[in-house]
Amino acid sequence: MGAQRDNSGDLDGGGTAEQINLRGLSTDIASAMSGQEDVTHILQTCADTIVRRLQGVFTKIWILDAETTLKLAASAGDSAWLRGELTPSFVGYPLMVGSHVIGVIATFSPRPLDGDTVATLSGIADRVAIGLDRRGVGRRLYLQDRAIAASSNGIVITDPRLPDNPIIYTNSGFERMTGYEQSEIISFNCRFLQSGDRDQEGIHELRQAIAERRGTQVVLRNYRKDGTLFYNELTLSPVFDDEGELINFIGIQSDITARRLAEQERDELLSRVEEALAVRDRFISFASHELRTPITVIKGHAQLMARRKDVRENEHLLRQLGQIDRQAAAMDSMISSLLDVSRIESGQMSFLIADFDLCRVVQEVVEEMSVSRLDFTLDLDLGDCGELPVHGDEVRIRQVVGNLISNAIKYSREKREARVLVRREDSRAVVSVQDWGIGIPEDQHARVFGLYFRADNAAEGGRTGLGLGLHISRNIIEAHSGSLWFDSTPGEGSTFHFSLPVIG
Numbered sequence: 001m002g003a004q005r006d007n008s009g010d011l012d013g014g015g016t017a018e019q020i021n022l023r024g025l026s027t028d029i030a031s032a033m034s035g036q037e038d039v040t041h042i043l044q045t046c047a048d049t050i051v052r053r054l055q056g057v058f059t060k061i062w063i064l065d066a067e068t069t070l071k072l073a074a075s076a077g078d079s080a081w082l083r084g085e086l087t088p089s090f091v092g093y094p095l096m097v098g099s100h101v102i103g104v105i106a107t108f109s110p111r112p113l114d115g116d117t118v119a120t121l122s123g124i125a126d127r128v129a130i131g132l133d134r135r136g137v138g139r140r141l142y143l144q145d146r147a148i149a150a151s152s153n154g155i156v157i158t159d160p161r162l163p164d165n166p167i168i169y170t171n172s173g174f175e176r177m178t179g180y181e182q183s184e185i186i187s188f189n190c191r192f193l194q195s196g197d198r199d200q201e202g203i204h205e206l207r208q209a210i211a212e213r214r215g216t217q218v219v220l221r222n223y224r225k226d227g228t229l230f231y232n233e234l235t236l237s238p239v240f241d242d243e244g245e246l247i248n249f250i251g252i253q254s255d256i257t258a259r260r261l262a263e264q265e266r267d268e269l270l271s272r273v274e275e276a277l278a279v280r281d282r283f284i285s286f287a288s289h290e291l292r293t294p295i296t297v298i299k300g301h302a303q304l305m306a307r308r309k310d311v312r313e314n315e316h317l318l319r320q321l322g323q324i325d326r327q328a329a330a331m332d333s334m335i336s337s338l339l340d341v342s343r344i345e346s347g348q349m350s351f352l353i354a355d356f357d358l359c360r361v362v363q364e365v366v367e368e369m370s371v372s373r374l375d376f377t378l379d380l381d382l383g384d385c386g387e388l389p390v391h392g393d394e395v396r397i398r399q400v401v402g403n404l405i406s407n408a409i410k411y412s413r414e415k416r417e418a419r420v421l422v423r424r425e426d427s428r429a430v431v432s433v434q435d436w437g438i439g440i441p442e443d444q445h446a447r448v449f450g451l452y453f454r455a456d457n458a459a460e461g462g463r464t465g466l467g468l469g470l471h472i473s474r475n476i477i478e479a480h481s482g483s484l485w486f487d488s489t490p491g492e493g494s495t496f497h498f499s500l501p502v503i504g
């Protein structure tokens with residue numbers, strides 16, 4: 001058992017009657033502790049029993065409450081003699097749960113207490129402590145204490161009633177975090193953690209919160225005992241007593257250095273990426289505009305020349321001019337794609353929305369492309385759906401249909417043919433472009449709509465491309481609340497489908 005002070009003088013054996021009395025005391029206490037009453041009642045019974053069995057004594061029992069202050073829980077016997085000349089005998093025992101004190105039991109006697117009585121009272125203190133523990137008294141405190149001590153967060157408690165708001169408690173987490181031992185810092189103000197680094201936004205907020213007696217959360221640059229910097233995320237909470245007096249500040253600290261450094265690194269990377277993207281977008285937009293002008297001039301001259309009588313009669317020259325025209329058009333379309341991607345990336349792709357008939361649009365695109373690609377057969381199947389009114393940007397939807405058809409042509413093989421099918425499926429219009437071309441390797445299907453994606457077999461036979469068309473098309477279709485998908489078998493062909501909501 002813990003601390004005890006025994007002022008008993010001569011030990012009086014007390015004889016058998018005294019021993020019987022002590023055994024009766026132990027039994028009475030045991031039965032009181034096994035009762036079903038509330039804790040206060042049980043403790044009062046214990047105090048009464050001690051007083052009844054040990055004539056002339058008085059007994060008091062204190063219990064620690066949640067605020068860790070001792071509160072008198074039971075008292076019995078007459079203490080009037082204490083004010084007399086007599087020097088009393090006194091035995092006091094802490095009530096222990098594990099290594100945690102949850103209360104105190106004390107007995108004062110006007111006559112010396114013998115060894116048997118002292119030993120019996122010690123046994124009673126143990127029994128009472130066990131009984132209280134079983135009823136949960138102190139366990140919460142004990143657990144709280146354990147939790148605080150074991151917390152990996154640093155915990156610091158200060159007393160603002162003392163001059164300069166000094167530290168009165170730190171846990172081992174605080175010691176691990178700062179490198180300071182409790183004995184080195186108790187009674188100091190926490191500011192030593194900032195070293196000379198005092199001009200911090202967090203410190204100003206902290207000072208204000210303390211002055212205003214309120215809680216706050218700040219991140220501080222703090223320094224360990226060895227001088228190394230760490231970022232301390234501090235949550236400060238004021239504690240008030242029943243009268244509303246501010247009695248403590250509790251600070252919970254987390255070392256967020258790793259997170260802070262990772263954030264800084266991420267921010268730096270992000271700003272470098274943003275810078276690089278801005279440079280890229282500026283370049284694409286500048287280059288596209290600058291390239292467009294000469295291309296338009298080249299195309300214009302090629303077309304003008306092709307109309308001249310002497311040129312029309314020169315088949316070789318006509319073919320060359322046709323080639324110039326086609327290459328210039330291809331270049332123009334690549335520039336448009338680059339511009340579109342930069343618009344998508346910067347969220348600046350805009351749409352001119354109106355109602356239009358999707359059947360008509362698909363039909364027109366197929367006709368235009370059939371005229372320019374006489375070596376290829378485009379089979380159009382409009383079924384019996386009549387009109388398919390949709391709501392969107394007609395030019396952009398044309399672009400998607402055109403892109404799917406030119407891919408069907410570009411990636412075709414011996415069978416120079418593609419089939420375009422338009423139909424209505426419930427409330428959606430579905431357009432499919434089917435070819436019998438090279439197909440897409442299965443392991444690459446998931447990446448088909450990615451930026452700059454070209455399948456391994458795409459470049460076979462000198463097929464050129466930037467890998468932008470499908471990415472742009474999917475963005476356009478999704479901006480119209482539609483979907484774009486495909487089926488493809490390598491060596492057999494592909495079918496690309498898109499659907500759009502039909503209005504009405």
Ligand code: ADP
Nearest residue numbers: 407408411439454455458465466467468469470
């Ligand atoms: P590009 O054709 O300019 O490379 P796209 O974005 O239009 O770019 O297409 C991306 C890739 O998808 C192509 O490089 C090709 O590998 C594959 N692909 C697209 N359409 C077809 C198709 N009809 N048949 C086979 N492969 C295709």
